Amino acid sequence: MQTLKARFALLVGGAALVVVLAAGALLAALHASEVALERSLAAQARLDLLTELSGRLSDYGLASIDAVNAPALGRGRIAAARAEVERALQTVDERIGREAAGAATPLERNEMATRSRPVARLRAALSLLDRQVDAALQREESAARTDAVRGALNGFGAITGPALSFLVEAERRAVDAASAEARALTNRLRLGAVAAALAAFGALLVLHRAATRPVLRHLDAIREAASAIGRGELETRLPRQGRDELGLLVAGFNRMAGRLSRRERRVAADRAALEETIAARTADLRAANARLEDIDQARRRFFTDVSHELRTPLTVILGECDIALRTLPPGDTALRAGLLAIRKRAQGLHRRVEDMLRVARSEAGQLELDLRPVSLLPILSEAVEGFASLARSRGVALAFEPAPADVEVRGDPEWLRQIVEGLIDNALRHAAGATRINVALATLGSTARISVTDDGAGFPAEGAALFERFARAGGYGPAGFGIGLALARWVTERHEGAVGLETGPDGRGARVVLDLPMEGRERAA
Missing domain, CATH: 3.30.565.10 (Histidine kinase-like ATPase, C-terminal domain)
Structure with a gap:
């Protein structure tokens, strides 16, 4: 007979295998997604750098045209614009060089090499433009300088326009290709996820039917028997169903039910004896309570009587002290001090007696x-x-x-x-x-x-x-x-x-x- 440990081991092992396979597929999908995303981001970054380079070239051309009317002042702006162009061009060149060095396949290295050649032509054309603009600004006539600068810029545009267009178009195609690859990968992942979910559901269903359903059926029988025991049906017993853990549990349950049945009979007998004892003790408590009520009433009467009995002698003591103090010779200070002490203590005791009497009367409801x-x-x-x-x-x-x-x-x-x-x-x-x-x-x-x-x-x-x-x-x-x-x-x-x-x-x-x-x-x- 297959034990519960073996069944649960099979269930856990199957579930672990499904999880491992799903994790492997997920990791592969994540890697493919990361590669596609990196390609798209790299192409977008290169496209942004080319856009910045184009803007810097436009700034250089505008600075050259503005310098025609004031060559001495314009040379500074041209130098600054030329430095920005050089920085942007250097950034593009370094980016292409890094990605060519880190290319994983010969095809990717070849694509990066095709981008390096237009960048080299841009650098050479830029050097030529620098010399032409410098020579044009050295002319004395403003019209001549204007024509020379425009001619140099037109020539530079004719040389660099196709190269820039090629680079921009190449990067756009790279972005589109990476996006298309990402969409295709997403569709494949979606289909793969549905297929993996169906496969996992089917595997878990098979494992459930093979390993857990029999156990759940036995547990339901035990639950129903336990409910019957809870309702007081202590003669309920379960049939023995094997020598596995559930069989041992059923045997223990039957032994427990037998002990409960025997204990219930003993408890019933003890309850009858306890009720007799309680009845006897209750009668004793009632008698003791009645005696306590008599004692409390006697205490209240004693309290009131004592208060009344103490009031009269205290009043006499206070009166005698007052008379003695009024008739006392002026020079007898020691006797006066003693009488005053007696009077003070008597007044305090008189207040306590009055308080005791008030409390007793208030408890008895005699005060208005x-x-x-x-x-x-x-x-x-x-x-x-x-x-x-x-x-x-x-x-x-x-x-x-x-x-x-x-x-x-x-x-x-x-x-x-x-x-x-x-x-x-x-x-x-x-x-x-x-x-x-x-x-x-x-x-x-x-x-x-x-x-x-x-x-x-x-x-x-x-x-x-x-x-x-x-x-x-x-x-x-x-x-x-x-x-x-x-x-x-x-x-x-x-x-x-x-x-x-x-x-x-x-x-x-x-x-x-x-x-x-x-x-x-x-x-x-």
Whole structure:
């Protein structure tokens, strides 16, 4: 039985033979085309040189006629024209000599020799014309000079005209012959290409029927069997068709189908067991989820209760500190400093408790915003003034950049002030290395933009996660409750606005941006 390797070797060898024959024929045709093209180009080049020589001779004759009236001035023009004629004649002579030396056949060398003789006659006639023109220009009378020059030119034309005509006609015939040869070669190549294409097609067709059709027929059977296996018909088998590569492939296919059939039965049994396990685990997950929901509700209640329980003692502590500070003797600076420290820490803790309570209420849907038209300028000014002393104590320059005109939005003034204070407080506490915090108010179309920018270390890579409740990025400033940005986002979204984190304008630091719709934007639109 012939193997697939032998069949494919026959196919590849036949195709390679066809390619080699086609390449040989193509190379021969290209060589013949190159020879015909070179002949045509050489003849055209010689014809161009003869045309240039004829033009130079005409210039020489015109210069000679112009010199009749002014021989002293005309001799320079004659000399220049004579040099151009000599250069053109030398070029023609050298071209004919090179092509005669490089001729491949005696016939071509003979043709070049026939062109050399008229060129020699042109050179001799030109020398004679030079002497005649020089002698004519030496005459004293203008009429005599004119007649002598014209006679010399007429004699030169009578001598050189037939020679030039012969050369031009010879080159034209050479161009026509080369063109005719190229056309004939093109026709032969066209016929040869058609014949070669037909022969190659016939050879490839024979090779296809002998080598590839049986293989393709077996492959189609394998493809159909594989499709049946894909549809789940795992009992499909192929008949053994020999001991070649295809026979081995069929045997392997049948073994694969048998293993798949046995594996399907095992998988069905395992799937039934897995479904029972999944059902049991699903019941466990539902129970665990219910327990987690109870724990979350308990956590929320605990969070709210703790916040309420902490507010009262903190309020008492702050009140007692204020009373003690008002009644403290003026000279007791140490006790005043201690009370001030206690009051400052208590105020910070009180703000955190209030924030915790607000988040808990917002999560439970218990907060109601008092939305009304408010001006942002006094709100931001109050927030900046409230942190001015704290910023100075920490060596941070806190600045406020208002908009050119006041901006009015529809919102809750207390909540807006608190979230701006929270952002300033976050910048003071968390912006490591910050020396400046800038609070700015600007307008973008119908949107009011509040930005809090610092020149600190910037937000970490997980900055977007800081909007989640109790989120604290590792290494980003001192520890906190992680609810400032979460509260800012919650309040901003209830004002139909948006909050975002950006990098500072100089590529470092951090910026928190609050965008709020301006009051009356529908009327303005």
